[in-house]
Structure formats: structure tokens, C-alpha cells
Amino acid sequence: MSKRLRVNPLRCTAHGVCAGLLPELISLDPWGYPIFAGGPVPPDLEPLARRTVSSCPALALLLEPVPPAGPVRPG
Amino acid sequence: MSVTSEMTEVADDDAATRAFGSAGGAGLPRLLPPVPARDLRGHLEQYGGPGLRGPALISEVERAGLTGRGGAAYPAGQKLRSVRERAGLRGAVVIANGVESEPASAKDASLLARSPHLVLDGIALAAEATSARSAYLCVRRQVQADALAAAIAERGGYDPVPVQLALVPERYVSSAESALVRYLNGGPALPGFTPPRPFERGVRGRPTLVSNVETLANLALVSRHGADWFRSVGTGSAPGSALVTVSGAARHPGVYEIAFGTPVRDVLALAGGGGEIGGVQAVLAGGYFGRWLAGGAALGTPAAPDTLRAAGASFGAGIFLVLPAEGCGLAETARVVRYLAGQSAGQCGPCFNGLPAIADALEQLAFGQGGGGRGAHGRALRWLRDLFGFVEGRGACHLPDGVAGLAASALRVFADDVRRHERGPCLAARGRPVFPVPSAAAGAATPRASALEARG
Numbered sequence: 001m002s003k004r005l006r007v008n009p010l011r012c013t014a015h016g017v018c019a020g021l022l023p024e025l026i027s028l029d030p031w032g033y034p035i036f037a038g039g040p041v042p043p044d045l046e047p048l049a050r051r052t053v054s055s056c057p058a059l060a061l062l063l064e065p066v067p068p069a070g071p072v073r074p075g
Numbered sequence: 076m077s078v079t080s081e082m083t084e085v086a087d088d089d090a091a092t093r094a095f096g097s098a099g100g101a102g103l104p105r106l107l108p109p110v111p112a113r114d115l116r117g118h119l120e121q122y123g124g125p126g127l128r129g130p131a132l133i134s135e136v137e138r139a140g141l142t143g144r145g146g147a148a149y150p151a152g153q154k155l156r157s158v159r160e161r162a163g164l165r166g167a168v169v170i171a172n173g174v175e176s177e178p179a180s181a182k183d184a185s186l187l188a189r190s191p192h193l194v195l196d197g198i199a200l201a202a203e204a205t206s207a208r209s210a211y212l213c214v215r216r217q218v219q220a221d222a223l224a225a226a227i228a229e230r231g232g233y234d235p236v237p238v239q240l241a242l243v244p245e246r247y248v249s250s251a252e253s254a255l256v257r258y259l260n261g262g263p264a265l266p267g268f269t270p271p272r273p274f275e276r277g278v279r280g281r282p283t284l285v286s287n288v289e290t291l292a293n294l295a296l297v298s299r300h301g302a303d304w305f306r307s308v309g310t311g312s313a314p315g316s317a318l319v320t321v322s323g324a325a326r327h328p329g330v331y332e333i334a335f336g337t338p339v340r341d342v343l344a345l346a347g348g349g350g351e352i353g354g355v356q357a358v359l360a361g362g363y364f365g366r367w368l369a370g371g372a373a374l375g376t377p378a379a380p381d382t383l384r385a386a387g388a389s390f391g392a393g394i395f396l397v398l399p400a401e402g403c404g405l406a407e408t409a410r411v412v413r414y415l416a417g418q419s420a421g422q423c424g425p426c427f428n429g430l431p432a433i434a435d436a437l438e439q440l441a442f443g444q445g446g447g448g449r450g451a452h453g454r455a456l457r458w459l460r461d462l463f464g465f466v467e468g469r470g471a472c473h474l475p476d477g478v479a480g481l482a483a484s485a486l487r488v489f490a491d492d493v494r495r496h497e498r499g500p501c502l503a504a505r506g507r508p509v510f511p512v513p514s515a516a517a518g519a520a521t522p523r524a525s526a527l528e529a530r531g
Contacts, residue, residue, distance in 0.1 A: 008268045009423035010471050029465045031428040 002040035004066045005049060009033075011060035018061055021052040040066050102308050104332045105316050106292050111189035115229045118192035125196055125298040132204050133159065136294060138302035140314045145172055145250075145287030146364060146392045148313075148380040151294065154284060157274045158205040161282035166208035168278040169236075170259070171198050173214045173288040174243050174250035178414075178513050179362045179394045182318035183288050185330040187219055190292060191226040197291025199234040200298050205284050210234075212288075213241045213255055247363075247418035251472045252285040265420040266472035287392075289318055309335035313379035317393050321346035323359070323509050324399035333378060333393075340374040342395055349397030357398045357488055359510070361391025363411050364477040366484035367404065387484060396510050403503035405441040405492050407510050408485040412437050414512045415478050426475045429466035433459065433482055440493060442500050452497050459486070 005025060014032035024045060025037045041049050041063065053061045112118040127135050137152030158167050171194060175183040187194060194212070202210045212227075214220055220240050227238050241259060243249050249264040256277045258264035277283025286294075293315060297305050306314040313335035319342055322328035326347030333342055339358060349355045355370045360383055368376065368388035376382055380390040398404055416430035439455035463483055466475035486493060495501060 008471075009425065009469060010268050012424060014424055029425060029469075031424055033424040033428075033469070035465075 002043075002066045003046060003049070003063050004040050005036045005053075006062045006064060007034055007036075008060045008062065011058045013058050013060075015057050017055055017057060018052050021055060022048055025049065026052070034061075102304075103316055103334060105296055105308075106186060106193065106289065106318060107189055107330070107332050113189065113191065113226075115192055115226070115233075118190070122193065122196075122295075123299060125200055125295060127298045127301070128200060129204050130159070132200060132294070132298050135302050136297050139297045139305040140302075141290065141293050141297060141305065142313070142380070143287055144289035144293070144317060144392065146361070148390065151286070151290050154274065154286070155201065155204055158207075158282045158284040161275065162206040165281055167205040168281045168283040169198060169202045169205060169207045169210040170252075170255050170273075170278070170283060170285045171201075171210070171212040171238075171288050171291055172250060172252070172255060172285055173212060173219070174255070175392075176215065176245065176247050176250040177362045177364060177392060177394065178247075178511055179320060179322055179359075179396055180392050181320045182330045182393055184216075184219065186289055186292060186318060187214065187223060191223055192230075193292040193295050194288045195226060195230060195234070195238060196295035196298075197286075197288075197293070198238055199236075200294055201284060201286060201291060202234075202236045205282075207284070208236060209278070210236050210238045211241050211255075211259060211278075212238050213243045213250075213258075215243050215245050215249075217242065246420070247415065248420050248472055248474055253472070255285060256283060265422060266470075266474075268471050310377065310379055310382075312381050317378075317390075319378070319393035319395060320362075321395045321397070322511065323396035324349040324355075324402065325395075325397045335379040336377040336382070338375050339368065339378050339383075339395065342378050343374070343397060346395075346397075349399060354400055355397055356400045356402060357404055358388075359396040359398065359407070359411075359481075360394070361389030362394030362396065363415060363481070364473075365389040365391045365394060366480055367408075367488040369488050370398075370400075387487065389480075398509060401503055401506075402509045403441065403492065403501055403506075404485055404489040405437070405496060406500070406504035407508065408482060408489075409434065409437040409441040410508055410512050411510060412478055412482055415474065415481075419474060420472075423470040423475075425466050425469035429462055429469075429475060430478050433462050433466070433478055436462065437482060437485075440496055441504050443496075444499050450497075456486075456493065 016032050018034050019026045019028045026034045029035055049063050053063045112121040133155045141151040142148040173183045173187050198210050220242050244264045248266055251266045252273050253267040253269055254264050256273045257267045259278045273283040273285050309315045316332050316334055318332055320330050331345045343349050357370050358368045360368045366388040376386045383390045413434040416434040419427045419430050421427045436455040436459040463479040467479045
């Protein structure tokens, strides 16, 4: 099952650790908050992505299953 | 006194809510009768008791094609069904959203003041249909809460679950679904991180239906009259009627009920038309969360969510702000965006950094001394387009998306003005503002302080 990276913007405080560990998929905006490359995480990068998630000092980074395509959910 | 409360008073005045049905929609008014039925007896005389209930009502609402009137236009039947399916033994929760934090909107306050029992009927019916055990009605002003408390008391044991009133702190983002859920769970009235969304996991962990008060009033009417009646006004893709708030340079600003699909020009005509000299330059459709619609031929666009979206604008919560020929669209947009930037809850970095930067760049375009392509003007324009990408989709709520969309539509609709402002601000930009923008101090907070509060 393919995974994607997501950040909880309420928790993220722009440490920038993620972009340092996983520059293949994460860059930083002008204020230091992460921007992700589009699409699912390539399988060969998944172990590194997992390590990056556990290294986030704010516990803001998430590696989660790509949600199934379908109609937009309510709310 | 805030601009909104002034407008609400205008809207509460019977004279302001005129010209029903003259928008070409047979069978209006539905929601705002000329003689308001404020007490329960008058309400029952006017509308009779509810008809369809429970799962049958959900199916009827799906057939009716009722959509949410809070701005997102999500199918109401599908939302009811999603909550009902998840209710199970623990029961669901219903939240009626009457917070209306958009400064240019007065329709929810108007509806609650004039037809409170229609909304309360809708809450009762939604609670029954979703197997809810508790229901909340959220508003933002004490006078509304007092009037509604009296209406609720009048109903006695009439409703399946008691309706609890909640007074929500006044701030632009506090009417977001996830903000209401957080507030009722004892947290701050600020947007939360989703998913899980309220219909999955909301108040006290229960599936929660968050529905705008106008949507619920329509639910009460569909229960009585059915889907065919509901669809007898409006368009195939946007059936029914909608409450709109017309203001800005309109001659008679106020709340009106229109049939979906009424051309924007005719919606403005209900409010006496706009623009003393030279007519309507443009309309900010959808309010401060909306998009600009150019004057001229575009004013023939049918007022409905799908048609306005296709025209690059927005129906949102039914807000139409008229910019007169002598106004400056860039200046109005810059002021609105500065206000919205001040309304950031300060929770998400791209929002509390990006929105003030967008406001700065827009102010440079609107009020700054030019400099052409290579000067400050050109730099602001290029930076602005980068900033849209840096904020869109990057907040817990949609405030950053709304600001980027509004600013981008201003650059599109006022492209000629952007060029003219290369030589410095126009006369209109130095003049009096047309649109109501609350003072920056209202509800503003220092970003980090509220971020800490939010996490606490």
C-alpha cells in the first residue's frame, strides 16, 4: 500500500529537520515550513521517510496511507 | 459597533427585506416571510407541523438536492446519511452553525431573528434523522442567544433532544466546523487538524453533523413540502432558494431571498442596484472568502454555486459586495486581505507568515509608489504569485486558500488597474473605503501566544 507524507500544520514549528534528512521529497518554504514533492513516497525511500518522521522534534510529520480516490467527504 | 451588527439591524427591519419573489422565482419567500413568525404559535400557523422524519426525510433531502448554505454547498442529504451511518449505540451530535463570522454577511442573523422556529424545527429533524442525543445552536452575539433561549423555552418538550445554546468567541475562523467541535469539546474556538472530520469523530468523540442554520431551515421545509416542491424554484443543478446579503455600494443593503439561478444583476436590483454614477464596476461574490466578478456582461451570470464558480467567482454564503465605478478594486482587496491576515489564528506557519506577506504585496500594488516591472510594483506582483503557492492548501483550515483565491481573482479582474498603478495609486485608492472591514484589533491575537493556547 502506497504512503504519503503530510504535516500537521498546527504542530509544525519549522525546525527544518525533515528537509535535511529527506531532501529528495521535502523542501522548505521561505519561512522554513516543509513543502512535499507531489505523489506517493517511492517504496525505496519509505525507510528513510519513516526515520524522518520519527526525527521530527515537533512530532508534526506523518507518513500515512494514500487515501482512496473517490467523492469528497463531507465536513 | 461592528459593521455586521449595523447591517443586521437593517436586515431585521421589515422594510429592508423587500421585493420577495420579484427575482423571477415563483413561490418565494420561503424562509423570510414578510410578516415574521417569531413565536411558536405564529410559526405553526404559517408553516404547519413537520411532515417527513427520520430516514425517509434523509432520502427526501437527497431527492430535493439541498446543499449546504454555509459556503461549501456540500450535499446535505449525503452529510446527514454519513452521520447517521456512524451514529451506532453512542449516538450522534448535531451542531447548528449560526456563527456567521464573515463580516459582510447578515443572512444567518436575519433568519434566526425572523424565523427562529424554522431553524429549531430543522435542528430537531436533523437530530432525529441522525440518531443524535444532543444538539447545539452556535451563535456569536449575546442578544441572539437571549432571543433564541426564549424561543427554545417556548417549545418545551416539543423536541426529541434539548437544544443547547453556545456563544462562540468572535473571530473569522471560529465558524469553521472543526473550530466549533474543538470549542464544544472545551478547547479554543480555532480550526483543528483533520481528518478525522467532524462527521467521523466530533463532539465527545461522536459523529457530528455541523450544518448551517439556513440549511436546517430548508430541511424543515423539505420535511413539510417534499422534494418536488423544493425543486420548483432554482435550477436543476442548484435547486431551491437562498438567502443573500447585498452591500457595498448597493442603494438598499440588506438580506434578500432569491431563487438560485437569478442573474447577479437582478440580485443587485433587489437591493436597489449599485453605483450612483457609472453603475457597477465589479462584484465581490461570496464575501471576503469569495472571488471578484467583473461588471458588464458577467453580471448576467446566474447566482448559484456552480455557475459562479465557472465564471471564476463564488456564491459562498450568498454575499454580494458591490464595487461602484468610482471605487478601486485593488484598494478594497488590499484592505480586506489585511483584515483577513489579522484574523489568522496564528496556528499554522504558512498562514501567519504568508497572509501578512500577501497583504503587504497587495498594499504595495494598491497604494505604493510605482516603479514598473523592475521596481517595487513589479517585484510585489511577482512575489504575490509565488506567495499564492506558498499558502494554498497549507493551513488547518481554508483561510489561506480563501485569501490566495481572492487576491488572485483581483489580479485577474483588475488587471488593467494593476498596470495603471505602476505609476502610483489612483484617485479612488486614496478615497473612502466602500466595503465594511472591522478594525484590525477585533479578534486579533499574537501568533505564538494563540498557538500555545491551541496546543495547551
